[in-house]
Amino acid sequence: DSGVTQTPKHLITATGQRVTLRCSPRSGDLSVYWYQQSLDQGLQFLIQYYNGEERAKGNILERFSAQQFPDLHSELNLSSLELGDSALYFCASSVSELSNSPLHFGNGTRLTVT
């Protein structure tokens, strides 16, 4: 058990809808990362937060947004969903924002857009 909790585990929704994925980092970790895993794109970095502030942005679509709250949990909001957004979304956390800190991953949220 990595200590990172993601909810829900599965989500099925229709095109055009909006969903929110939630992540609670490991106790003591201040940094949260979001990744998207799909068969054709692999594991793609979306965004990173450290202690409530955005630190790095990757291949995150404008339809997607995220935030980290004062209690350090994070939410990833996906809107105007398209079929191609179907993927496994992982949250990871690390103790610091430094690049040499290993990541601790949750078990992911599997999003299916129909």
Add this chain to the structure above:
Amino acid sequence: AQSVTQLGSHVSVSEGALVLLRCNYSSSVPPYLFWYVQYPNQGLQLLLKYTTGATLVKGINGFEAEFKKSETSFHLTKPSAHMSDAAEYFCAVSDDTGGFKTIFGAGTRLFVKA
């Protein structure tokens, strides 16, 4: 920008045989290198990491990797494969210029034959 190339999307070995998973990286500055393992329906788990110091790094479950700067490689090995090693393995790179993000390779699925 950093990048990671994993040679071979699938590798098959017999139980008891040597495991060799290949990873080459690109980074303009000294990199931090990681290997993660993903079992079905789970998130990624850290196997080992190289940050500085000794170039031969030992990880969990008998795995090790050697950082070779001249070859820009960080191949993962295990002397004797076990059935429980069947999983997907990801090589990852980050560095201090990458904006705190960790970039993952496409992954190598390891099959272990009895």
